[in-house]
Amino acid sequence: MEYINQFKFTEEANLAYEKGYQDGTIPDSLSDVKNIVLDQEVVSYCSEQGTYSFDIYDFVNLEGY
Numbered sequence: 001m002e003y004i005n006q007f008k009f010t011e012e013a014n015l016a017y018e019k020g021y022q023d024g025t026i027p028d029s030l031s032d033v034k035n036i037v038l039d040q041e042v043v044s045y046c047s048e049q050g051t052y053s054f055d056i057y058d059f060v061n062l063e064g065y
Contacts, residue, residue, distance in 0.1 A: 013058035
């Protein structure tokens with residue numbers, strides 16, 4: 001399912017994504033991460049740099065979902 005930018009992450013989740021993407025821990029695009037969370041409810045990425053987890057509570061508003 002393609003949700004692309006239909007749902008927005010919180011500012012904190014966006015900052016975590018950017019940090020994880022920049023340090024190479026998160027290889028997926030932001031849209032892909034959102035899609036995974038909406039499909040599976042949670043996703044985690046781990047590396048030597050740290051662990052980044054995203055779940056449905058990282059969305060600003062899920063009304064109507």
